[in-house]
Amino acid sequence: MSNVEIDQEHLLQQQLRDPKTRRRAFERVVRQYSEQLYWQVRRIVLTHDDANDVLQNAYVKAWQAIDQFHGDSKVLTWLSRIAINESLDFVRRQKKVNQLSADDPDGSVASMLQADDYFDGDETEAQLQEAISKLPDVQRTVFQLRYYDEMKYSEISRLLDTSEGALKASYHIAVKKITEFFKARD
Amino acid sequence: MTEEEKYLYGKIHRDNPFRVPDGYFDRLADEVMARLPEEKPAARLVALRPWLYAAACLCIAVIAGVSFYFNRNMQLQPASTDDAIYASTVPSDSYFDDAANHMMVDNQDIYACLTSEY
Numbered sequence: 251m252s253n254v255e256i257d258q259e260h261l262l263q264q265q266l267r268d269p270k271t272r273r274r275a276f277e278r279v280v281r282q283y284s285e286q287l288y289w290q291v292r293r294i295v296l297t298h299d300d301a302n303d304v305l306q307n308a309y310v311k312a313w314q315a316i317d318q319f320h321g322d323s324k325v326l327t328w329l330s331r332i333a334i335n336e337s338l339d340f341v342r343r344q345k346k347v348n349q350l351s352a353d354d355p356d357g358s359v360a361s362m363l364q365a366d367d368y369f370d371g372d373e374t375e376a377q378l379q380e381a382i383s384k385l386p387d388v389q390r391t392v393f394q395l396r397y398y399d400e401m402k403y404s405e406i407s408r409l410l411d412t413s414e415g416a417l418k419a420s421y422h423i424a425v426k427k428i429t430e431f432f433k434a435r436d
Numbered sequence: 437m438t439e440e441e442k443y444l445y446g447k448i449h450r451d452n453p454f455r456v457p458d459g460y461f462d463r464l465a466d467e468v469m470a471r472l473p474e475e476k477p478a479a480r481l482v483a484l485r486p487w488l489y490a491a492a493c494l495c496i497a498v499i500a501g502v503s504f505y506f507n508r509n510m511q512l513q514p515a516s517t518d519d520a521i522y523a524s525t526v527p528s529d530s531y532f533d534d535a536a537n538h539m540m541v542d543n544q545d546i547y548a549c550l551t552s553e554y
Contacts, residue, residue: 273452280465288461292454302460309468361523371453380450398450429440432447 263321268424272316280309283364284325287333292364293394294337295344298368298378304340308333318388323408338387361381381431393424 251259265275284305291308292301305386312319312332348358359380363369369376382390391410395401403414410417437445 251454273472277469279469282469284464285461288464289454290457295439295548296454298454298460302464306471307463310471313472350462367519368455369453370458374448375453379453392489397444398452422440425438425440426446427445432443 252420259324261357262325263319264289266319268315276313276316279325279329283329286326287329290330290399291333291337293382293388293398294334294384295340295389297366300340305333308336309335327405327408331411334391334409338391341383342402377432377435378428381428382424384431386428388416389420389424389427392420393428396421 261281262275265271266279278374286310288301288305291305292298295301295304308329312329315332319325323331342343360376363371363376363379364373371379375411382393385393389409392406395406395409396403403417406412407414412420
């Protein structure tokens, strides 16, 4: 971060700590970071309605836990962590519901996406999203942050509180699995 | 870049296939802020904390004081009415000793008196 960015970050954290300025500062945070957080959430939960619900719930949780934010990380990193955890919790709950409803989980993600008004990808893209959705949580998250957001491993490490070595291993395993998924369909 | 990565980058593009409704991000902040409570419950608790501590100390002091008071009263009073009557009628051993000293009678004389056939 540049010196200006560092100063802005410090000022923001100070305003979030002060009850008098907290609410206005939180609103600025929501306006500034929503788009970035939304896409992190959307890529995990896949549909717009779910992404909207999860993101708003994440903001409410962040507001309720604001006193526990001590500036150990950037505000965006802290929010991303909450948003990603909320997204993964949502997906886990959804998987349990799908298992109980006896719907065939194989192929349902791709079909669901192609029927979604807010999905513009072709069949290959839908199949890719299905392959990603089958990955374990860490592999899925690392793959999306690295492949789509081109986030550095150091940033992902701070976000997920996992070592860079473990993240690199997870990413390469994810790439391998997705490649195999496509090769099996070719 | 690994062979798998080259394959994937050639197979799938990084364009975003997902869309959002028009104006979504413009409305989002207002919707989020409307969901947040006006005053955080934690802030309210923090403000009340000194009063809560004072109330807790007062309760502990009252309970300790009441316990001490009742405990002390129990020690001063006999356990039962019968005990009270017994304590008031049966003289203590010191009374006999004083009486024996006054009469210049020792224990041997007392035993002899008690075992005689008078």
